[in-house]
Amino acid sequence: MNEPVKKVAEIIPDEGIDAGLARLTEDRIENTILRVLNGETGARLKVYVETCIHCGLCSEGCHYYLSYDKDPRYSPAGKVKQTLWEMIRKKGRVDKAFMRQAVVIAATQCNMCKRCAMYCPFGIDVAYLMSVVRRITHLLGLTPQYIQATAHSHSVNxxxxxxxxxxxxxxxxxxxxxxxxxxxxxxxxxxxxxxxxxxxxxxxxxxxxxxxxxxxxxxxxxxxxxxxxxxxxxxxxxxxxxxxxxxxxxxxxxxxxxxxxxxxxxxxxxxxxxxxxxxxxxxxxxxxxxxxxxxxxxxxxxxxxxxxxxEGRIRIAQKYAEPVTFHDPCNVVRGRGLHEKARYVVNAMCDTLIEMHPNREHNYCCCAGGGVINCGPPYKMVRIDGNRIKAEQLFAVKARGARTLIAPCHNCHSGLEDINHYYGLEMNIKFIGDILYQVMKKP
Amino acid sequence: MHDIYQFVSGPLARLAFTVFVIGSLYRLVQMFVLVYRKEKFIFSFMSWKYSLRSIFHWIIPFAAVNMQQQPIMTLVTFTFHICLLVTPVFLLSHAVLWEERWNIRLWSLPDQLSDIMTLAVIGCCFFFWGRRIKLPEVRYLTFASDYALLGMVAAPFVTGLIAYHQWIDYPFFMILHILSGEILLMAVPFTRLSHMLFWPFTRAYMGSEFGNVRHARDW
Incomplete structure (x- = not known):
């Protein structure tokens, strides 16, 4: 019947999480979960959880799932099962080991890229559900150390x-x-x-x-x-x-x-x-x-x-000759629909644009965004292994001639550099600005 | 047996329809109240144009990318939902009941077609059951309640088919048919079958967010 929520195979030490866990009691976990579930969330969470018919159709939307040999634990709904469903079912009465796994799943196995929202027939927003889990883990003081250090910097400076x-x-x-x-x-x-x-x-x-x-x-x-x-x-x-x-x-x-x-x-x-x-x-x-x-x-x-x-305020002196491909970042494409404008710019600057597939709203995530790369070196291989599908997508477009990969997003850049090195892609990764600066007419 | 028949086809039927209608309204009102109380911003993002654009892309077979990637599931799920909703309403014997009880005259399906559609629903239920057992990503998400829901959906169709053809023990299967149909109706608002009520709203919200704010497709 229902398969148990399995423990992750390897526990990656993380001082931010482990020190946080040591301070927790099960009562505090319960109170915090209930505070968020009852106090901070509303109709979206309730309807999303109660409407999900457990069909698994969201799975194909997730690059982690596709990269980890279709392991169901990495499917979007599978991640909700291992986190929120269990918290709701147990009315917040979950133990520390469960919370440790929940924070790792929400913080390092989901880029909140919202691709799965385009694959769920009901449009359930799993990225939002994962953000609810992150909210709970934040209030419990269970944030991975590296990203928490960054948040501290925001707070101070x-x-x-x-x-x-x-x-x-x-x-x-x-x-x-x-x-x-x-x-x-x-x-x-x-x-x-x-x-x-x-x-x-x-x-x-x-x-x-x-x-x-x-x-x-x-x-x-x-x-x-x-x-x-x-x-x-x-x-x-x-x-x-x-x-x-x-x-x-x-x-x-x-x-x-x-x-x-x-x-x-x-x-x-x-x-x-x-x-x-x-x-x-x-x-x-x-x-x-x-x-x-x-x-x-x-x-x-x-x-x-x-x-x-x-508007003709920037003119191109000589187009970029090496064939390029374009990576659509989630936050400005699924988040703002800039894919066609980006292609206009790329075509204006470059001789040849070779599309990777899938592209535009359906492009695979870089696996760095959503704060995942900011969780630091301990999770580097989680996201590199978790994005083999991106390497395959890039090898395919490279085989069709693309040599430069344009990614107009910092997180995408860093994540794709890791993919580039680890899988031996040997592509030149550039911002649009890098190329525009290079090819534009200057006085 | 006759008393039981009288009970299930009379008071219990009225109760089932009441629970279905009132329960559904209650769930929808509850959702709107919750949005109003805690996530009022949702109203300001809703757009008729993009809500309908999204719903439209998800009620047309193969209009969404995921439907194209899963062609068998798409065919089965559309067949299932169409037959599930159309057959009980337009079945000839039900049309007679609509008219007798509530004086509503409905167009009705030829019996042979109803049979095929009933078999389709049952077949699709088997498909979903097999999918839950066979596909790891679905099995992982499957709870006992998911099998129970499938059984509840299939039951009125299986018993209805047996009763209509009077293959075995007509009175018993007739009562079972009515009873299982009533249980199904009453379960809609209070189980995951409530996706029947909520689906257009989750879709509309995502459609509005994608269309209005993100300027992107959501299919």
Whole structure:
């Protein structure tokens, strides 16, 4: 009859989870689960749980399931079975070992990419259900250590990477200086009140990918847009709290971001090529703050490039010759429908675009997003093994000639780099901005 | 036997329809109240256009990618649901009852077609049962209650077929047929069969989120 919830084969040590578990009692687990189930969730959870007919049709939607040889424990509903169904059935009375497994499943075996929502005949949103589990584990203090450290950084500095307040404008000035050797009058305007655009990035850009700020500055200057970057906290649009279940912190982070844009009186926010940050600003954080849509219009870099190329403000000097393929990131494609605009941009910049299959809304996830890569090295192989299907998809498109893989999302980039190295794909992985900077006409 | 027949076809039938209708309304009102109380934002995201777009793509066979990837399941599930809903309402003997009891005149199916549709429902139930046993991803999600639900759905069709053809013990199977149909009706609002009620709403919500906010397809 009903198969028991099996224990995961290998227990990966994680100080964040294990230290949290040591502090817990079963009473506290029960109270916290009931607090979330009864207090914080509503019709969505109830209807999703009661409507699911246990048909298993969501399975094909999940890259973990497909990559782990169709092991049912990795199917979307299988993950709900091992977490929420059991919590509901036992009215929150679950033990510590169960909670340990639940946090590992919710935090490291689901990227919340929502692909499965397109495979469930009822449109049940398993990503939302996993976020409920993460909320419970957050309140219990059971978050994986690495991502919790990132959330702490958000809380202290309002950025993801422990970047101090003076380091931020320093980095911008450094990149401005560097870029001036290429374009003498280039500026990265700081604190320019009334600019059309506030450009915001994620913490890792100033921390270890400063060349992306350089490239963005060149693109902005060549396009001749009236833009600015804030010199204060609020410049970082990223948000790991959204993925740890720390909704209160998510709200704080997004409030600072929007208020910074408000203080600068800009018309819109343009964001670098990051997916999860876009989800936080466009979908999750704004709603937590009570905004149906972001209070200041938010544009992902794809849309910005699209507008600039279409309006002729950026022209292409010589197209990128090496055949490219395009990876559709969940948060800007399933999350914002930017797939056709992205293809317009790619086709404008590159000679040959070879589509991978499936693509657009049905593309396989990078297996890094949803906070999974931020859970750190302990889970690296979980996500690399858990995305063999992506490697197969990329080998297939490589066989058809693609050599460069364009991924306009930071998490996708990092996850795909791991896939690239581990499976020996040997593709060049690039942001759209990398190529655009390379092929555009500069003064 | 006659008394039992009188009971199941009279008061119990009225009770079953009442429980089905009131219970379904109760569940739907309960859902709306819960949305209103705790997730009011959902109302502001709902869109008729995208709700219908999503529902439309999921009630047309093979209109969704997953349906194309699982062609046999798609054929079976559409056959099953169509026959399950149409046969009991438009069966000739039921049409007679509709008219006798409630003075509702309905168009009715030829008996031979009803037989085929009944057999289709039973066959599909066997398919679902086999699927639950055979496919690991479905077996993993299967509880005893899932088999019970399948049995409850199949029972009125199996007993109805036996009773109609009067193969064995007509009065007994007739009573069993009515009884199992009543149990099924009463179970709809209070078991996972309630997907019959909630499906259009979960679909509409996901359709609205995907269409209105995400500007993407959800099929």
């Amino acid at each position: 309002m950025n993801q990477m422990w970047i101090k307040e003076d380091e931020w404008p320093d980095t911008l000035q450094w990149q401005e200086d560097e870029a001036r050797s290429e374009i003498p009058h280039l500026r990265i305007p700081l604190e320019k009140e009334g600019a059309d655009i506030m450009y915001s990035v994620i913490g890792p850009e100033p921390k270890f990918q400063a060349q992306l700020i350089y490239q963005a500055a060149v693109i902005m200057n060549v396009a001749g847009v009236n833009w600015t970057m804030p010199a204060t906290p609020g410049w970082d649009n990223s948000d790991m709290a959204m993925f740890t279940g720390d909704n209160e912190l998510m709200g704080r982070i997004k409030r600072v971001h929007f208020e910074t844009a408000g203080r600068l009186k800009v018309k819109k926010i343009v964001m670098g090529e990051c997916g999860h940050a876009f989800r936080s600003v466009y979908d999750m954080g704004n709603r937590w703050l009570g905004w149906k849509m972001p209070p200041i219009p938010v544009f992902h870099a794809i849309e910005f490039y699209y507008d600039m190329i279409r």
